[in-house]
Amino acid sequence: MKTPPIFFVLIVFILSSCTHTSEQDLIDTTPITEIVTYRDNVKNIIDTNCISCHTNPPVNGAPMSLLTYENVKDAIENRGLIARISSDDLGFVMPFGGPKLPQNLIDIIIQWQEDGLLEE
Numbered sequence: 001m002k003t004p005p006i007f008f009v010l011i012v013f014i015l016s017s018c019t020h021t022s023e024q025d026l027i028d029t030t031p032i033t034e035i036v037t038y039r040d041n042v043k044n045i046i047d048t049n050c051i052s053c054h055t056n057p058p059v060n061g062a063p064m065s066l067l068t069y070e071n072v073k074d075a076i077e078n079r080g081l082i083a084r085i086s087s088d089d090l091g092f093v094m095p096f097g098g099p100k101l102p103q104n105l106i107d108i109i110i111q112w113q114e115d116g117l118l119e120e
Contacts (some may be wrong), residue, residue: 036112038119040070045105046072049095060096071120076113085109 016115036042046054046066046082053059054066057112064079074082085094112118 006102036108038072038112038117040120041093041108042072042112043069045101045108049101049105052097054098062096075119076109081104082110082113 009024028033050066053062054071055062057063058065063098064075072081084092085106087093088100090098095101
């Protein structure tokens with residue numbers, strides 16, 4: 001019995017469309033090219049990952065509130081926020097209880113500092 005050519009085309013298509021995506025591949029490593037601001041870039045990161053403890057008043061042993069632009073700016077300038085979120089020390093990982101904040105989000109906060117901690 002002769003196998004129809006369409007069968008071979010279908011097999012080649014199926015095999016060539018298979019991919020493997022690791023968790024690391026899913027992290028956006030695109031360099032940040034725009035000016036990073038608190039309102040447009042940082043606030044959502046803080047609200048999503050930090051506010052559960054860094055509310056007002058702070059809970060679960062958090063040392064300060066991160067509810068406002070001024071709070072977050074002060075935490076970077078005076079309280080070592082970037083060192084804290086960048087730490088690989090398991091007893092020091094933020095958000096508390098881990099896993100560590102993804103590096104692409106840490107990079108946005110670092111870029112915000114480098115860009116001058118602009119609010120808007």
